[in-house]
Amino acid sequence: MKNNRLFYFLFLSITFPTYGQDSTFIKINEWFTENKFAIRQTFDGSKNENKPASFTYQEDHESPNDFLIVDIALKISELELLKNSNAVLIFYPKIEWHKSTNETDKKNKLDGGINFEYYPLGLEKNAIVPWFQGTSSFKRNFIDEVYEKKLAFQLSLSGKKQFLPGSNIRDSKDNFRARYYPYVGIEYNHLPDLISKGVTEEFSAYFLRFFAETWILPQTLQFNLDATYREILSTDTSLRKSLPILISSLYLYPGKQESFGIGFEYKYGYDNTAKFQLIQISSLKLSWKI
Amino acid sequence: MKETIKTNVIAYICSYANMKPKNIKEEYILKNHPIKLDDTQLALLAMALRAYVKSLNPKETVLATELRKKDLDVKKTYELIIKKAGI
Numbered sequence: 358m359k360n361n362r363l364f365y366f367l368f369l370s371i372t373f374p375t376y377g378q379d380s381t382f383i384k385i386n387e388w389f390t391e392n393k394f395a396i397r398q399t400f401d402g403s404k405n406e407n408k409p410a411s412f413t414y415q416e417d418h419e420s421p422n423d424f425l426i427v428d429i430a431l432k433i434s435e436l437e438l439l440k441n442s443n444a445v446l447i448f449y450p451k452i453e454w455h456k457s458t459n460e461t462d463k464k465n466k467l468d469g470g471i472n473f474e475y476y477p478l479g480l481e482k483n484a485i486v487p488w489f490q491g492t493s494s495f496k497r498n499f500i501d502e503v504y505e506k507k508l509a510f511q512l513s514l515s516g517k518k519q520f521l522p523g524s525n526i527r528d529s530k531d532n533f534r535a536r537y538y539p540y541v542g543i544e545y546n547h548l549p550d551l552i553s554k555g556v557t558e559e560f561s562a563y564f565l566r567f568f569a570e571t572w573i574l575p576q577t578l579q580f581n582l583d584a585t586y587r588e589i590l591s592t593d594t595s596l597r598k599s600l601p602i603l604i605s606s607l608y609l610y611p612g613k614q615e616s617f618g619i620g621f622e623y624k625y626g627y628d629n630t631a632k633f634q635l636i637q638i639s640s641l642k643l644s645w646k647i
Numbered sequence: 648m649k650e651t652i653k654t655n656v657i658a659y660i661c662s663y664a665n666m667k668p669k670n671i672k673e674e675y676i677l678k679n680h681p682i683k684l685d686d687t688q689l690a691l692l693a694m695a696l697r698a699y700v701k702s703l704n705p706k707e708t709v710l711a712t713e714l715r716k717k718d719l720d721v722k723k724t725y726e727l728i729i730k731k732a733g734i
Contacts, residue, residue, distance in 0.1 A: 435712045447690070447712065474687075
């Protein structure tokens with residue numbers, strides 16, 4: 358409880374005074390923008406990339422312990438190929454850091470990799486088009502002192518017309534209210550010491566995912582829903598085969614801006630970013646998006 | 648001709664953002680409120696503007712990475728297309 362008060366104090370003292378025209382945070386924001394960096398919660402190839410980086414103080418419903426979580430990802434630059442064709446192909450390197458001091462979901466991983474996006478068709482002659490994303494992650498797991506590998510490839514859809522996947526859904530006053538994306542994909546994981554020391558879990562999985570962002574109050578209050586059903590295809594792993602997870606979050610962006618905010622997140626399911634165990638966690642987050 | 652390109656580029660932006668042209672202002676940044684185009688939509692918009700530019704000046708192209716710049720507003724977008732059209 359004492360720590361909760363400390364968090365609120367830090368939030369109030371750090372966040373609200375920063376919306377002055379010349380605040381230090383705005384200058385930092387501008388520096389990252391001018392130098393073509395992007396900061397998010399992750400660049401895992403999904404629309405999680407719309408989520409801000411976050412520094413989190415959490416309460417675990419399964420234990421009396423409170424703990425700290427950091428999720429921050431840096432996209433450095435983008436390399437675009439097929440510059441004169443009817444398609445778009447973009448590669449970009451990323452660096453991520455994910456840390457949790459939660460005993461039931463402990464992690465401390467530094468992640469580097471290259472992602473790509475491929476758009477084979479445009480929307481001028483099609484109402485809805487497929488697009489593809491590939492991600493590669495090479496992680497240093499500082500908890501188990503091992504290196505992990507993950508490769509993923511996924512397909513999504515996008516259209517322009519209201520209510521199609523990827524379209525901007527607006528109200529009668531033209532305010533942006535919502536957008537959603539469905540995904541289907543496959544992934545490969547190489548995870549040493551995941552369950553037993555000295556044993557590497559190596560498996561493929563397919564997944565179905567649904568991501569939606571909704572603006573309850575335009576430019577102020579955002580609700581995100583991220584649901585994934587993951588099914589392990591390999592038979593030689595002792596992990597549970599069916600791994601659903603639901604993540605919902607609510608972010609408040611004071612001052613008609615979307616760079617800094619405070620969020621509440623609820624996560625329930627099997628966490629593929631840690632040990633694939635069942636978690637149920639509520640979080641308060643300080644968020645930062647550039 | 649410049650005015651035609653400006654009108655057409657704004658029409659493209661409105662089409663991809665699902666916005667009414669009367670609600671678009673030149674200073675609105677493509678990625679931000681109220682236009683709110685995400686990276687996927689900007690890649691698809693780049694493909695449309697690339698075809699449009701090539702119809703005016705086949706030697707030029709439009710890149711998704713150009714449209715994904717964080718400070719790109721409506722005015723800078725149509726000025727970019729006018730420049731690439733060679734007008």
